[in-house]
Amino acid sequence: MVENLETIDQAMERCRTETLRLLHRIPPTLGDRQWHPDFSPIDWHFGHIAFTEALWLLPEQERKKFHTPSYQKLFRADGLSKSERCALPSRGVIEQYLGEVRASVKQVWGSTDRSWDRAQARLRWWLLQHEVQHSETISFLSHLAGIDLGVNSQIPGDECPEPVLEATMVPIPAGGFYQGSEQIWAQDNERPVHWVEVEQFWLDKYPVTQAQYQQFIDAGGYQQSKYWTEAGWQWRSMANVTAPLYWHPESNTQNHPVYGVSAYEAEAYANFVGKRLPTEQEWERAARWSGQHNSSTYPWEETLPTKEQCNFNNHRGRTTPVHYYDQGRNQGGCYDLLGNVWEWTASTFEPYDNFQPYPYRGYSQAYFDGEHRVMRGGSWATRSWGLRASFRNWYHPWTRQVLVGFRCAS
Incomplete structure (x- = not known):
């Protein structure tokens, strides 16, 4: 740009x-x-x-x-x-x-x-x-509303079921990086850039898939409070939720990411498998970790997103298999950090130090209320100008209508 x-x-x-x-x-x-x-x-x-x-x-x-x-x-x-x-x-x-x-x-x-x-x-x-x-x-x-917006909804081999992917994790090494952005297109909540040190952690290679989430459902995860936070269990009970909002598992979508889940559901699944959600600092560290330096704009460094690197801009109009975009991986081999589905993090939406509102006081600042959760990464509907490692999205943790999934950390 x-x-x-x-x-x-x-x-x-x-x-x-x-x-x-x-x-x-x-x-x-x-x-x-x-x-x-x-x-x-x-x-x-x-x-x-x-x-x-x-x-x-x-x-x-x-x-x-x-x-x-x-x-x-x-x-x-x-x-x-x-x-x-x-x-x-x-x-x-x-x-x-x-x-x-x-x-x-x-x-x-x-x-x-x-x-x-x-x-x-x-x-x-x-x-x-x-x-x-x-x-x-x-x-x-x-x-x-059930409207198909996809320009090109098919991908090679999509009509045939594939072997279910394992829930592989990759190590993200300890290190520092410049979080945020002060490029001219950066939003106020991405500013100012600041140095962050992150300890080593493990991150799922892929977003959690439908096949993996099916195991949580089959094990009675929605009926057992032990997997849920107190707020999450209260929400689940009042909403009477028993599956993700967009839950239509099919044999040829088992390796697609689960989506239409609240942050509470994501946390419950993470507890079920003995993991957790990443913080937004951890998520951005992984998404900016490239071959040349630690603060790339994209997982593949600095070139604008292409249809060969991720699923975005309604090109497909739906999810794609989480292992499809080889060219979009980060240095450690994580797929789909940008595009396909948004990803919940464990972080509350808060201002960075020395935050300055723009272009008006309420644009981001009104949501620094301690009640909104950070989402990262973009979805299949996000256009290229909203896809970058530093971009922050935010919703209440019970929101499921947005095209959001998650991946786990440990």
């Missing part, structure tokens, strides 16, 4: 093309339904992307025509409650809204000095990643 506005403009155009591709793959009749009480309808997110772009990139006078009183109420993040956001404009109107906002942005910025401006560049990278994150929400809501 080169730090200049031309490159950012190109990235924003590529991102918008992918957003529109997503929009066109979702039936309009399914866009105004609330698929889960914790999330807004699918089409609301498309409108919110346009609304937010106008908010941050257009001058006040130009912005007024896009921030009408009705849209102020509907598309602001702090406007209507999620359950009240179903009375949406038609799909065609929302697509036109996206296009008209972008056209105005181009007109405004096309007539200004194009010289290097780091502050403006950082804001644009933040907006691009805002679009990436809402597009991923659209993707997992579509998954809840």
Whole structure:
């Protein structure tokens, strides 16, 4: 990623093309339904992307025509409650809204000095990643709705069952690394970079698979409180959960990662096999451990993710076998650290020392409440701009709707 506005403009155009591709793959009749009480309808997110772009990139006078009183109420993040956001404009109107906002942005910025401006560049990278994150929400809501978003869902040999993989672990040596990022595209919660020392630990070579998790279910793991934390057992009992949310085990997906699990379920499984969840420091140490240095942007060092290295950007539209992407391994041989499914960690979402909020105080800071758990790695729906070893995602530990699995440590 080169730090200049031309490159950012190109990235924003590529991102918008992918957003529109997503929009066109979702039936309009399914866009105004609330698929889960914790999330807004699918089409609301498309409108919110346009609304937010106008908010941050257009001058006040130009912005007024896009921030009408009705849209102020509907598309602001702090406007209507999620359950009240179903009375949406038609799909065609929302697509036109996206296009008209972008056209105005181009007109405004096309007539200004194009010289290097780091502050403006950082804001644009933040907006691009805002679009990436809402597009991923659209993707997992579509998954809840049973919509296939995959561009190329088949992989060689996928139709045939494979031998079940063993739960192999690899040693991650003790050492220090620079945690976080201060690259121009880094989010506020990734900053500032700081040195971290990690003791040697062992980490699962692969995310926990469906076949492995099936053993937990078959052993009565959901019925035995001894495997669960107190909070986890209380949640399991109240929610009456007996399997992951996306639980459709088949003979040809037994080596795919389990996903749609809460952090409580992940912890219970880890206790069942005598392991634990990694901390986010341990996870990032593993993901940044490459052949040349200890703080690579990706497990394969510095090149942008490709379809040969990981499962991302709805290319498949579903999980892939955890041992499929040989080119995406870290130095120690761990697979799928980026893409396929997010991974729960044992860490609470907290600010790094000397944290500075950006672009507004509540963006990350509102979630430093001691109640959110860190997830790492990205999923099959994450776009390339949200895939990096330093990226932090966060949800309540009981959340299962996101495309999240886990791997164990010891």
